[in-house]
Amino acid sequence: MSTLLILLRKEFKSFIYNPFGWVVVAAITLANGVGISTAMKGLIDTPSQYSLTFLTFHSPVFWFWFLFVFPLITMRLFAEEERSGTLETLLTAPVKTWHVVGSKYLAALIFFCIALLPTVVQFNLFGWVADFPDAWTPGEMLSTYLVFVLMGTAFTAIGCFASALTSSQIIAGLLTLAFLVLLYFFGYVPVIWGSAFRGVGVFDYISSQNHMNNFALGWLDTQPVVYYLSLAATVLFLTYHVVDYRRWKR
Template sequence: MSTLLILLRKELKSFIYNPFGWVVVAAVTLANGVGISTAMKGFVDTPSQDSLTFVTFHSPVFWFWFLFIFPLITMRLFAEEEKTGTLETLLTAPVRTWQVVGSKYLAALVFFCLAWLPTLIQFHLFGWVADFPDAWTPGEMGATYLILFLMGAAFTAVGCFASALTSSQIIAGLLTLAFLMLLYFIGYVPVIWGGSFRGVGIFDYISCQNHLATFAKGWIDTKPVVYYLTLAATVLFLTYQVVDYRRWKR
């Protein structure tokens, strides 16, 4: 476990000490701020019973920038080290493959969570400045960030897997984005074809849009929790197999 923590600390430093990491944090903060401002303007134009969190995250604009976070965070995890040759040195060191994969994955996931910390302040900011009550409840806020974390855990695993497949950061980023876009558009199959065909329940079960909409209302469903944790574990297992194959191939 101490080896895992040492590797995790090393990977976290590569995020924190890299200016590009802070660019990602700034981009998330800016994009979420635009989303909150747009939602609040919508409240002025058309009063709604929905909470601020629901309106902010329940829009195609949110998904556009949200899915782009993961290629940016994960594309360099294995691909950059493979290209520079440092991955070979790491894999020949007295560390286990699962420690290498786990440290890179956890570092990316921790950084993903850190990038969302400023957004918590943004949701409170309007109430502090205008002295108005918050347009959301703690339950809605907590459930929303829970599903964002679960999706982040699964989508970060996808990015790790894509990065382990290639030595090109660009290809790794494109593979990650392609898979996440596929997951996103699968959720629109019942909308396009209707909900009367056989197997529609499967598409509803894996629809990330439905999951976020449900949790943003303050409702916690155990099915998405199991789905995202299972997806993360499965993809990480595949990543382990790819990296371990490279290790013994050398």
């Protein structure tokens, strides 16, 4: 466990001490600010029964930046070290493969969660400045960020897997984005095909849009929890074997 913590500290520092990491945080904050502003303008023009959190994360603006975050965070995890040759040194060191995979995955996931903190402040900022009541409830906010973390566990694992497949950061980023966009459009299959075919339940089960909408309304459901954690565990298992194959191939 101490080996894992040492590697985790090293990987996490690579996010904190790298200016690109803070560029990602700034981009998330800016994009979410645009989403909140758009949702607030919509509320001014047309009053709605839905909260500000629901309207913000229900819009295409949110999904545009959210799906791009994970390729940016994960594309360099294995690909950059493979390109520079430092991965070979790491894999020949007396550390276990799961230490390497686990440390990179956890560092990326922790950084993602930290990058979301400014967005929480943004939702509170208007109320603090204008002294208006919040247009959302604490339960809606808590459940929304819970599903953020759940999605992050799975999507970060997908990014790790893509990065382990190649030595090119660009290819790793494109692969991650392709996987995530595919998952995103799976959620639209019932909308396009209707609810008459037998597989509609499967697509509803894996629909990130449905999960976000439900959690943004304050509804808690155990099925998305099982889905995202299972998906993360499966993809990390594949990542482990990809990295382990590289290790013993050397």
